[in-house]
Amino acid sequence: xxxxxxxxxxxxxxxxxxxxxxxxxxxxxxxxxxxxxxxxxxxxxxxxxxxxxxxxxxxxxxxxxxxxxxxxxxxxxxxxxxxxxxxxxxxxxxxxxxxxxxxxxxxxxxxxxxxxxxxxxxxxxxxxxxxxxxxxxxxxxxxxxxxxxxxxxxxxxxxxxxxxx
Amino acid sequence: xxxxxxxxxxxxxxxxxxxxxxxxxxxxxxxxxxxxxxxxxxxxxxxxxxxxxxxxxxxxxxxxxxxxxxxxxxxxxxxxxxxxxxxxxxxxxxxxxxxxxxxxxxxxxxxxxxxxxxxxxxxxxxxxxxxxxxxxxxxxxxxxxxxxxxxxxxxxxxxxxxxxxxxxxxxxxxxxxxxxxxxxxxxxxxxxxxxxxxxxxxxxxxxxxxxxxxxxxxxxxxxxxxxxxx
Numbered sequence: 001x002x003x004x005x006x007x008x009x010x011x012x013x014x015x016x017x018x019x020x021x022x023x024x025x026x027x028x029x030x031x032x033x034x035x036x037x038x039x040x041x042x043x044x045x046x047x048x049x050x051x052x053x054x055x056x057x058x059x060x061x062x063x064x065x066x067x068x069x070x071x072x073x074x075x076x077x078x079x080x081x082x083x084x085x086x087x088x089x090x091x092x093x094x095x096x097x098x099x100x101x102x103x104x105x106x107x108x109x110x111x112x113x114x115x116x117x118x119x120x121x122x123x124x125x126x127x128x129x130x131x132x133x134x135x136x137x138x139x140x141x142x143x144x145x146x147x148x149x150x151x152x153x154x155x156x157x158x159x160x161x162x163x164x165x
Numbered sequence: 166x167x168x169x170x171x172x173x174x175x176x177x178x179x180x181x182x183x184x185x186x187x188x189x190x191x192x193x194x195x196x197x198x199x200x201x202x203x204x205x206x207x208x209x210x211x212x213x214x215x216x217x218x219x220x221x222x223x224x225x226x227x228x229x230x231x232x233x234x235x236x237x238x239x240x241x242x243x244x245x246x247x248x249x250x251x252x253x254x255x256x257x258x259x260x261x262x263x264x265x266x267x268x269x270x271x272x273x274x275x276x277x278x279x280x281x282x283x284x285x286x287x288x289x290x291x292x293x294x295x296x297x298x299x300x301x302x303x304x305x306x307x308x309x310x311x312x313x314x315x316x317x318x319x320x321x322x323x324x325x326x327x328x329x330x331x332x333x334x335x336x337x338x339x340x341x342x343x344x345x346x347x348x349x350x351x352x353x354x355x356x357x358x359x360x361x362x363x364x365x366x367x368x369x370x371x372x373x374x375x376x377x378x379x380x381x382x383x384x385x386x387x388x389x390x391x392x393x394x395x
Binding site for chain 2: 053054055056075076077078080081084085088089101103104107108110111
């Protein structure tokens with residue numbers, strides 16, 4: 001599989017390593033070349049220093065036709081932009097954005113973006129350790145529940161995410 | 166009208182001042198506390214020291230009763246998120262985003278941003294106005310950016326000089342329609358013969374611009390006598 005990963009932090013680098021060692025064609029991009037120090041010296045994929053929220057960059061690294069795309073930078077909004085570029089502009093079907101703000105994560109899940117929310121996963125795991133009930137919404141990647149936004153009828157999705165009104 | 170401004174940089178600050186002067190009800194969100202205090206000194210208590218990308222802060226600012234949300238921070242991704250949250254989470258009727266990378270414009274429109282303000286594109290347009298020769302001028306975008314309205318200035322060494330419209334080899338997806346010669350404006354006719362100094366208006370898809378440039382402006386090299394550009 002051809003896989004593009006934006007953000008070579010601990011999560012991005014760890015995932016890139018594992019996927020590349022399984023024989024996938026992996027490209028990991030990060031805005032800082034120091035981030036690539038997290039990769040093993042014999043990392044079998046490609047590491048490219050560039051801005052993963054730039055459409056031209058994503059095209060250059062082969063997002064068009066990629067099987068999977070992960071947006072794993074430190075910034076929720078950068079991840080949301082990169083993921084939507086991959087999905088909407090390049091037609092990548094399997095796209096995941098890391099969104100650590102739970103409210104935003106839920107809003108974007110309802111807007112048609114698969115998200116993973118570190119905050120919610122950690123709160124759930126630690127809460128269970130402390131004897132709390134399992135949060136059924138904290139099961140790794142949250143699949144998109146809504147359709148992707150269509151300007152013609154934004155109200156299609158408007159009712160599905162309401163908790164902060 | 167209740168207007169929410171997100172981002173208290175220079176654009177957000179002056180926008181807020183102008184809107185207040187025009188009599189609108191405005192709240193501005195600025196996440197940097199130093200900057201928030203600074204603008205609060207000027208415009209008063211309408212400044213919220215909050216990150217407008219977070220749903221609960223937009224709620225606190227009354228996004229659900231805003232007629233307009235204007236996201237004017239310096240970061241495209243933040244402006245996109247503000248507009249999407251406003252549109253889809255709070256049913257704001259009209260969202261405006263400042264966009265620095267012109268390539269983001271089609272995506273933002275597609276994702277529900279109603280109005281795009283692009284300083285880059287504005288500066289580009291102003292610069293292009295000043296180099297009228299040997300270039301295609303981008304006059305306007307049509308159909309949400311799919312099509313461009315362009316002006317071609319026919320120079321001395323344009324391959325179009327001395328030819329009729331039917332002799333210009335253009336792909337489908339672009340069309341010439343108006344000739345400006347001196348002070349006269351005329352539709353292109355079959356018998357029109359292009360002269361140096363003419364201006365021609367065209368509507369073109371982005372991918373046809375290269376062909377348009379080659380046929381009307383030339384590719385910068387001397388035109389081979391009788392040579393076809395193909």
